[in-house]
Every structure is written in structure tokens, then in C-alpha cells.
Amino acid sequence: MSTHVADPGGPTAMLGQLGAVEHEQLLVRRGDRTGIYTVVAIHSTVLGPALGGCRIWHYPSLQGAIDDALRLSHAMTLKAAAAGLALGGGKGVISVPAGLEPSSALRHEMLRDFADTVNALSGRYITAEDVGTTSRDMAILAGFCDHVVGRPTEVGGSGDPGEFTAAGVEAAMRACSAQLFGTPELAGCSVAIVGLGSVGAGLARRLHGVRAQLYLSDIDPRKEALARELGAHWLEPEQALAAEVDILAPCALGGMLDDEHADALRCRAVCGAANNQLAHDGVADRIAARGILYAPDFIAGGLINVSLELTGYDPALAIRRCAEIEDVLTRVLDHAHEASITPLQASCEIAQRWLSAAAAASGLPER
Numbered sequence: 001m002s003t004h005v006a007d008p009g010g011p012t013a014m015l016g017q018l019g020a021v022e023h024e025q026l027l028v029r030r031g032d033r034t035g036i037y038t039v040v041a042i043h044s045t046v047l048g049p050a051l052g053g054c055r056i057w058h059y060p061s062l063q064g065a066i067d068d069a070l071r072l073s074h075a076m077t078l079k080a081a082a083a084g085l086a087l088g089g090g091k092g093v094i095s096v097p098a099g100l101e102p103s104s105a106l107r108h109e110m111l112r113d114f115a116d117t118v119n120a121l122s123g124r125y126i127t128a129e130d131v132g133t134t135s136r137d138m139a140i141l142a143g144f145c146d147h148v149v150g151r152p153t154e155v156g157g158s159g160d161p162g163e164f165t166a167a168g169v170e171a172a173m174r175a176c177s178a179q180l181f182g183t184p185e186l187a188g189c190s191v192a193i194v195g196l197g198s199v200g201a202g203l204a205r206r207l208h209g210v211r212a213q214l215y216l217s218d219i220d221p222r223k224e225a226l227a228r229e230l231g232a233h234w235l236e237p238e239q240a241l242a243a244e245v246d247i248l249a250p251c252a253l254g255g256m257l258d259d260e261h262a263d264a265l266r267c268r269a270v271c272g273a274a275n276n277q278l279a280h281d282g283v284a285d286r287i288a289a290r291g292i293l294y295a296p297d298f299i300a301g302g303l304i305n306v307s308l309e310l311t312g313y314d315p316a317l318a319i320r321r322c323a324e325i326e327d328v329l330t331r332v333l334d335h336a337h338e339a340s341i342t343p344l345q346a347s348c349e350i351a352q353r354w355l356s357a358a359a360a361a362s363g364l365p366e367r
């Protein structure tokens, strides 16, 4: 079964400054093999084909999966535009029924069903890994559809994006440091990193390399070994979130910064990799009101890295492109300063400007 819905409206805009959410296309298909629903939402193709990860998740209802795809695809349009990429925003979801833990055989068939959904969009949507999927899943998908990035390096893909995301966060920190302290150099800068996974651990090593003063934290006590290795201080996550440091880098799960945590912050800047760090958009205003600089999390390197697969992947180019995030964020922070708005609002405005210019140039309706 497939259902096409044009301009469904619906969820509140994730970054509400842009007004109503208007998607180009929503495709909901019940898988021929598994009976499990797969969803792709295309928010915008004004700048190029819609790129966005495929999320495998348990949702309480199909509506929950659709809402997530709509919300996340909108965020992808902003991410791509803010990064200056010729890509639009989309998102895929495989909605696993509550209580079902798919076997590897069922998972394989679910991915084939999702590949059918991607194929039905004829290249308007390009998928990638996301929460619940890995680069190995992308390799499986690539066996059944052409519109896939994020495959393992052994098969010509860009592999684990963690290292490149870490490089992007370091570049963003340099922009924050220049704004706050008049120099982009991070030597001697105190940084608390919360979450030492693929991105956080890579970031810690990079910052150690430039002689930053590190405070490391994770809910997993085994990660303390990294703090010992790098000669860094070890803190519990709650202590790290409220540490008196120059920069706090949330690199664990999203939604870490709620009103209470925003009020407890004692850093000068928040600049990390975690997606959707703010529990709600109002937290950005709260952080700004306390004179703390917040670097919007969606200006990240992971998307830039994976997008390079579309034109022939080169890791050296990926690192150079991630370093350019320093300039991208500098423009955002300058605009925020000049217009007396938050960096989150400034990045949305700049992304919207790109979208409007591209829409005007191509005669397409703006999104």
C-alpha cells in the first residue's frame, strides 16, 4: 500500500522561526515483505535532492513515525542549507511495531522494503545512516537501491562519520573562541565534553593535540580510561554540564539541555555534536539571556562528510570541508551579533536566505 500526501502541514516547526512547515512529499508504504511501515518525508528539494538518514525506531503509532519523519526532514533542509550544500532535506523512518525485536533476517527484509520506498522516489530522496542504522545497513540498502550514502569505506563509502564530525565541532569551537576571546586558538582553552563515543572521544583527542585543558565525562565509567590516557580531569555528567569552563561540548544524546540545565550552566559557550541538544527552542533564548554563546548543533560535519560520497569520496577533502565550518559559524555569530538575535535564529535566517535565493533562481515555490 502506498499513500502520497502533498503538503500535509501538521507538526510544529522544529525551529519555529520559519513559520509553517510545508513539505513537498510524504510517502508511506506498507512493506511487501514484512508488512512493516516505511516512511519518507521530503521537506525540500529547492537546493538539491533531499538527503537524510534512515531511522529504525519503535513508535507507539504510525502517526508518530510520520510526525518524526516530517519534523526531522525539515531540520535536514536547514542543516544542508546552513552548511552551504546543494542538497535538500528529507528523512526516512522504518516504524517497528512496539514489542517487536527484529531478527537479523527480518531486519534485512525491512531494509529491502525501505529500499522499495526509496526507489519509488526516483532519486529525489537519498538515504544515509541515522539512529538505529549503521554503515553496514547502508551497504545492504545499496544492494537494492542507488540512492544511498554512508556505506563502509571497504565498499567505497565514507564510513564512520565520527572523526569528521569531531573535526567540524573543533572548527566550530575555534569560531566560538574567536568571538569570545579574540583568538581561534584553543590552546589553554578549558573544554568539558559530555559523551565520549565516536564523536566525543575523537574530539577529546583532537583537543588534546592542540593543548586544550580537558574535562571528560560519560555515563559509562569505562570511558574514564580515556581521561587517564589524555591526562584530563574526569567528571560525572551532571558535574560536567555545570562545570566552570570556557566551552561545554554535549556529545551524548539529544535533549540534554533543558531549562534547569540552562540555568545551571557556568560555561562561556556551548558547542557540541549531539543532535537537537536543546529540549525546546526556548532554551536557546534562556542560554543567550545568561550571556552564554550557543553554537547551533546542526552546523555539523557529519552531513558534509557523507554528502561528498555523491561526487566521489575523498577523506582529505572531507576534513578540509569540515574545517570550513569555522567560517560558516563565524558568519552566523557575526549576523547574530549585528541583528541582536540568537545564533540559532541567525543560522535559520541565513539558511532561509539561501533557500529563498535558490527558489527565486529556479522559479520554484520557496520552502
Ligand SMILES: NC(=O)c1ccc[n+]([C@@H]2O[C@H](COP(=O)([O-])OP(=O)(O)OC[C@H]3O[C@@H](n4cnc5c(N)ncnc54)[C@H](O)[C@@H]3O)[C@@H](O)[C@H]2O)c1
Residues within 6 Å of the ligand: 160, 161, 162, 163, 165, 194, 195, 196, 197, 198, 199, 200, 217, 218, 219, 220, 223, 237, 251, 252, 253, 254, 273, 274, 275, 300, 302, 303
Ligand atoms: N557520529 C556522527 O558522525 C554524528 C554526526 C552528527 C551528530 N551526531 C550526534 O552526536 C552525538 C554523539 O554521537 P556518537 O556517534 O558519538 O554516539 P555514540 O553512541 O558513539 O556515543 C555516545 C556516548 O554518550 C554516552 N552517553 C549517553 N548518555 C549519556 C549521558 N546522559 N551523559 C553522559 N554520557 C552519555 C554513551 O555512553 C556514549 O559513550 C549524538 O547525539 C549523535 O546524534 C553524531
